[in-house]
Amino acid sequence: MRNRSGRRVFVVGVGMTDFVKPGSREWDYPDMAREAGTAALADAGVGYREVEQAYVGYVYGESTSGQRAVYELGLTGIPVVNVNNNCSTGSTALYLAAQAVAGGLADCTLALGFEKMQKGSLGATYDDREQPMMRHLLATAELQEFAMPPAPYMFGAAGVEHSERYGTTAEQFAKIAVKNHRHSKNNPHAQFRDEYSLAEILGSRAIHGPLTKLQCSPTSDGSGAVVVASEDFVDRHGLAGQAVEIVGMAMVTDLPSTFEDQSVISLVGSDMTRTAAQRVYEQAGIDPGDVDVIELHDCFSTNELLTYEALGLCAAGEGGALVDADDTTYGGRWVVNPSGGLISKGHPLGATGLAQCSELTWQLRGAADARQVSSAAASSGVALQHNIGLGGAVVVAAYRPAER
Template sequence: MGTQASKVFVVGVGMTKFEKPGAREWDYPDMARESGTKALEDAGIEYGEVEQAFVGYVYGESTSGQRAVYELGLTGIPIVNVNNNCSTGSTALYLAAQAIRGGLADCTLALGFEKMQPGSLGSTFDDREQPMMRHLLALAELQEFAMPPAPYMFGAAGKEHQERYGTTDEQFAKVGVKNHRHSANNPYAQFQDVYTLEEVLASKPVYGPLTKLQCSPTSDGSGAVVLASEDFVDRHGLAGQAVEIVGQSMVTDMNSTFADKSAISLVGADMTRKAAAKVYEQAGLGPADLDVIELHDCFSANELLTYEALGLCAEGDAGKLIDNDDTTYGGRWVVNPSGGLISKGHPLGATGLAQCSELTWQLRGTAGARQVEAAAGKDGVALQHNIGLGGAVVVTAYRKAEH
């Protein structure tokens, strides 16, 4: 983000309820129409004012992005299809923000959706090398290989954290307890059930410290965000609802991902650490300034690892944060008030845009029963973290336009 970059504002957000695959009779154009219409209505603008659209999905045919956005209108604008694994939604957001930041557009749309198959994630093409193969081979040298790959990778990172720092099964499970509890107040969440620590620990073992209630489910759903320049905000009188992106960074795998010989590095901790440092520098903020955080808890292990990578605590101390209730209501930060991926659900292309929607509502003070009080104050600050292995991390910092 250069010194002459234009400011970028979130002016409209919308999402569908996240659903169990097959639970609702709908297709991805229906999802996109619902989330996109909500975002445009929230911004108070017509689709005709959108100059570029970036549409994310992981499982779908080429140009599904066009088919999805055509539900909102046919205006001939550039529409870019985006696929970056589980960070697809925030990658679409990053690109939509970049167009405004660079002065190429005054109003852009980031939209993401996913229509998923039930069960663990699988591959689509089996006649070529899988993009995660290098990561999996590196991890198999460290810990015995298991299927399916995603819980194996994050479970292995959790085991490594336990071996290094003495983190307990109970500390990982408390993340699941917290996020399921938070989702009880989120009408958009796939699950709204509350569980005890004993129930989370007793649920089906998956890999390492992970049990089923500490793993994000496959989900159907969509999210959408309308972004605008400062001039657009002024012309449309949107300052009262606008939320500024005050820092944003995307980081992909580095040499350390593999050279560290560490499961924690292989699942993206270094990417997160570098992206967060860039965002803190851009925004002139630090971890102590944050009020609310939506981070990528695809598995409970990743939430604990991300506490450390975001600088919320020293390396090895994440278990203490969860034990001390530092990441829930009444604590130092509220992390994943939406219920996170574990309980809200994880339709890959929509996740990053649902995180942005949640944080926008929190900063506006319109999050209802899950409102984080400090976030709604005039100096409220929010942070978003979205990761896709193979690999990309997007970290974004937000604050109200008028503060």
Template sequence: MGGRVYVVGVGMTKFEKPGGRDWDYPDMARESGTAALADAGVDYAQVEAAYVGYVYGESTAGQRAVYELGLTGIPIVNVNNNCSTGSTALYLATQAVRSGQVDCALALGFEKMQPGSLGSTFDDREQPLMRHLLALAELHEFAMPPAPYMFGAAGVEHMRRYGTTAEQFAKIGEKNHRHSANNPYAQFQDVYTLAEILESRQVYGPLTKLQCSPTSDGSGAAIIVSESFVERHGLADRAVEIVGQAMVTDLPSTFADRSAISLVGADMTRTAAAKVYAQAGITASDVDVIELHDCFSANELLTYEALGLCAEGEGGKLVDAGETTYGGQWVVNPSGGLISKGHPLGATGLAQCAELTWQLRGTADARQVPGASVALQHNIGLGGAVVVTAYRPANR
């Protein structure tokens, strides 16, 4: 894999309802980037490259965002990979450090979104998800908006194949809203009963409104450095090592399987997770805490299986056994996940990184997973890309 790579500083803004705060993306980037630099004890002048993710924005918005931190002439790369944009920026920063190109890199993501369901920006050309949507429409009657249709159809398919129930999906929404009550960065901090989750407005298939991630504004950032940088600056006490990381895009099985579950990325996740476990020398049972891409409750359940937390078809049983919350084998989405923390597309992957860094340092306050020593991150974007990352504290 090359040299060792560490996260030494993280920062994020509170995630907000679009229009709920008087700010723009440079303000968001300044807030998260300044927090990450302060957390690392690093000056912006020490950063040698920056990778800046956003989905909705003009060209070179990454430069404009990072200029809030300084003007040093470093390479700044704009990154867009749909909902996996933030973790793609993290992946690129990690690759730059691991290869020896730089000793210190900044990964930053932000999003300033429009209220309501996601829409297209350019209507005079084919949409990137058109091939996926056409394939899915052969299996499930098309519905709008596309994102809940795709993941809801995958949930319906899982119910038909394995007997998974609407209540099992709803339990994931209940868990994540409950977790977010302890997260001051979360867009929502409301706790709901299982009945309230089930009785909220139906969106598609088993999905109700309280099982769907909202549109959000916000930003996250991480400082990524080499082992020699950690040693020179005495940062081992705050450093968290990236011990495995993989990015995978769509596979032949995505379309050949004729399955909604494959079309929303289960095989990408399974492939990436296998690579990460091999790199890190771990299995799913070694992991303590997980931040995964619960854009909808259906995807969280599918991801349990793709990450190897349980066998295919047994995600519902894992939910019923309470194995993915405090007191279970894993704590999944202690932050509240996308469903309750929020989902500003470019920032999500870096907010996940921040949460897991705090968990492994033991500084996650009321959300702290006792004794957390191995963490796993999963961030997916349809069309398609998934990034899976494994972390350990440097001093353990």
């Protein structure tokens, strides 16, 4: 990621907690932030006093929870910005931290995200004002009969539309969940590490449309952190051997097509993703065929398939064929969600984007242990990240090792 003067931006340290079922561990969000932030700083080999700005993301919390969180790392008087962008909160914090470095405002920044969630489906916090997704929900309800809860309703409805338009089957959506649960077996940070058969995925409790329970991401507690630095900072601290360059990064919010297309697929963000991906490919000078490993926003299995098409891994309507060909797992053209993805790794909203960045950094360093994608660890390795939040915003980023 560069500004117009060509200033380069690098990830030099990453860290995350285990993602766990809400209430299953005795901790609060400052504990989560301390654990993830300390790990990221230690990974970078720098102290908190070298961080010049911090961007802290969370969806559920009080107004200055970001300050309280990073105070666990130190009290240095730096600017601390609280960030909330629904499920893309973590990657939005990373986007802002990278922008500060790219723009020459800082040489070292911290992006940190966390979430302490309630059990069960997501609900509204306030009932005395319009919900930010109300326009999206109403537009979806004009296309398909309304159901609750809102998130699985919208993504399930998008799956129904894809099936009606292209013939995508329930089995193809379910195979995505089979893959991601299988991948998570090798991730010690994952909330779930159980493997399921296709029959077990299809036979779990029906949620909406093609979605069953095992095709839906769970609510989770956890935190992630990323240290971002300039090229000068990397050189001064001798970090080139572990640094990962952000070679492209874009954030896109809802476009006119979101509502004009009369499509649930557009309403859940496919055009946002497509636009952001195109910008990132142009910035990085790559195309989808150059990518080795991908962490994308599989909040529901239907969204992973939609995202294959929006990222340009295949043409519209061909996502099901990509699944059937095993082209998104080990031995295929790409490895998608080697971490287990949101479906199995977990989805603490403010931490998700930073956990994705952490996984891709480990992959490019060749440090992902049993999850390692061999081609990602090569000097030419390329990683792609996708994180979306309805209401709406999407962040897409591309990464390469600084040197091998």
